[in-house]
Amino acid sequence: MSCTATETQIQEREDFYDSPYLAEHYDLFSARFWEPERLDVPIYLEAFKQARKAHDPTSTHPFIVLDVGTGSGRVLSGLVLGACQDAQVDLADDDIEFVGLDVSPHMLSRAAETRPIPRGICTSWVLGSALDLRAIPLLKGGDAVKVDFLVFAAGGIAHLVDAGQTEAFLREVAAVLQPGSGRAFVSFMNAVMDSADEESIDPVKEQQELPSGKFPGIVYRTINASSEIVGKTHIDRRDILVIKKETDGSERVLERNTISTRLASWSPEEFAGMVQATGLEIVDTIKERVETYYALKLRG
Incomplete structure (x- = not known):
């Protein structure tokens, strides 16, 4: 041949x-070798439900869900579909907006093509960087517009390898996260962390x-x-x-x-130090067989 x-x-x-x-190869490779081992969507869905309950019902701004490094939208679409199937979650209101952010236009195109989002659910696929979250159009409405639930899934934070990038991302999270009730979840692959x-x-x-x-x-x-x-x-x-x-x-x-x-590769202690230095705090740690998840909030 x-x-x-x-x-x-x-x-x-x-x-x-x-x-x-x-972009297609990444999805095929992930589906065969990585996704069968992952338990992340159920973990994020439960955390999303808790954040939704804690949201101020008098707020005049939408409840914003931001999936950083969304890729082809696996986690974001999983959250939407899981929430739609959960009787405890009401997505009928027009005050929830789901945003998938990625630096690759090819991955965003694939997300729009392949991830089913039910009609009436406000979802957008946005080209942008984890290091410039404040540039997201939805967040340019002033300081009152904040992210209520943020995820950086599948160990994506480990791609921030250049000096100062992890801290820069965490500072962006601190700048856009809703004070008090807002939660940010980041994960590390256990095989990579330290x-x-x-x-x-x-x-x-x-x-x-x-x-x-x-x-x-x-x-x-x-x-x-x-x-x-x-x-x-x-x-x-x-x-x-x-x-x-x-x-x-x-x-x-x-x-x-x-x-x-x-x-x-960061040790848990090194990552905790970066979180502390950027105005955030770790409020929960969940360690599964493949990944470790950190729940963050604004300190104070």
């Missing part, structure tokens, strides 16, 4: 989400293929996967080939993506 490509057909990328193909186990980062080291569900004849082939730890940073590398399988049995490479993912 031949596998060929011209120079113009091959794309070299370092971003895990920087094409429509990669871990020296290089084998625990990437669940797949051998070559593997995932068939596309969207693009006919397309498969995603991962090769050259490896992991290492440099200082306090986990580095996961892989090549992801987007391959078109032709009817004559030949293969054509449409994209060759060289992906390098860096994840910051």
Whole structure:
């Protein structure tokens, strides 16, 4: 079987989400190797219900749910659908707004295409950064407009690897979170937080293929996967080939993506220190087999 490509057909990328193909690959990979192990949506749903109960009923501003690093919207849509199915939660009011924030337009497009949101539920997919939450259009209505429930799921905070980025994100959370009743949930993968186990980062080291569900004849082939730890940073590398399988049995490479993912590793004590220094406090810690969840509120 031949596998060929011209120079113009091959794309070299370092971003895990920087094409429509990669956005679908991320969902397929997560569904096979990560999501079966995760218990996050039920945890966030219960916390959302508690935050909703604590919301000031006299407020003239909407109850805002913000999913930072929403990706293709798995957690946000899970919250919406879970709340719709829970008799204790009333989403009939027009005072709840769900916002999914991500830096990748391809992931946001996939969220809008693939995540079912019931009619009448106010949901928006917003292009933006975890380091600039105050730039979200919904939050530009003055200091009175705050986030009531925020999540940064799937260990996404660990992607803030450059010096000062984690603290910058936490300062943004402190700036937009509703005083008193507002809650922010962030999670760390247990394998990453203060871990020296290089084998625990990437669940797949051998070559593997995932068939596309969207693009006919397309498969995603991962090769050259490896992991290492440099200082306090986990580095996961892989090549992801987007391959078109032709009817004559030949293969054509449409994209060759060289992906390098860096994840910051903080000990619980280090993270608690950053939280304290940015005007927040940890009010609850939930440790499951795969992830540890921290519930934060404004201090004071």
